[in-house]
Amino acid sequence: MAILQVSVVPVGTSTTSLSSWVAECLRLLAAYPNLKHELTPMGTVIEGSLEDALNAARDMHEVLFKIGAQRVLTTISIDDRRDRRLTLRSKVDSVVKKLKE
Amino acid sequence: MAILQVSVVPVGTSTTSLSSWVAECLRLLAAYPNLKHELTPMGTVIEGSLEDALNAARDMHEVLFKIGAQRVLTTISIDDRRDRRLTLRSKVDSVVKKLKE
Amino acid sequence: MAILQVSVVPVGTSTTSLSSWVAECLRLLAAYPNLKHELTPMGTVIEGSLEDALNAARDMHEVLFKIGAQRVLTTISIDDRRDRRLTLRSKVDSVVKKLKE
């Protein structure tokens, strides 16, 4: 299990709004029932197997071309821990627990 | 108003856990009453003036050295939009609205 | 053709040095004769087909576990332009050309 953050940016669009591009990326995550995801203000975080999550990230990148982008900048950040199972929730929870100590 | 995501990684720590380092970063954000922040699975997102937010990011980087790190990798992602006011909430809300259309 | 930057960070290593981990990543790029790559101070930049480059990035991430890491943070930045061919060289050259104007 890995956690990925994916952020996509189309370059050379006529407007400064990015939300409709991001919405399209989120829609295609429905095709990945084994992945959990969460939208944050700076990207989409995904939990699942590294392989599935990377495939999803690639699809999110690709879909922007399908809906009109000619240049896309995508950043994928992977946090992959194999001595313990990471989840979207456990990552936040362990920090919150430390804050209360 | 800008939105920043800050993630800090100490290098050469003896354990694979990062949560106590991140907790220390969050604690110091109390010194910035003008900034809103939110912990996500892959970083801390901050809303506020670019100047305050960058100062906070730098403090988050610096505090890791104070508590023992000798090498720190910090990533700061800035989303700064000046034709409209961005907030942590509005960024997520506009995508959710598009998803419902 | 896409340009990728890949940076890998093992967490919980006992020393602050990262160079031997990065060297291992570069070694495996020999298995990708269709990719050009260049080592920069902050990561490895790769030029080639998106598919090959993403496979290489995944291998670079994976090899760190093979040589002992238990947690790995990898960042992959993709610049993919389909209205013109991007190369490692052309990206730098176009900026240099603008600087001389």
Add this chain to the structure above:
Amino acid sequence: MAILQVSVVPVGTSTTSLSSWVAECLRLLAAYPNLKHELTPMGTVIEGSLEDALNAARDMHEVLFKIGAQRVLTTISIDDRRDRRLTLRSKVDSVVKKLKE
């Protein structure tokens, strides 16, 4: 001494080219004689004191608004090592040395 990588992306420009924006960022680095910098295919890497380098990064972000951008996404990656002096050159050299071993 720290090493930073800075990459700037204007959103909502009418063309897919980014080189003239990047050239403008590089021009202003002349105002920082204490910083060394190097243009790579995926960003500008800077060597110098953390304070100077962060100020330069902020200027690079800001200049895009001065020349017409209304939304700018900037990524700053910091590598700050305090047990040894890092330079742009030493980072690459240590990997190359490991590759030859």
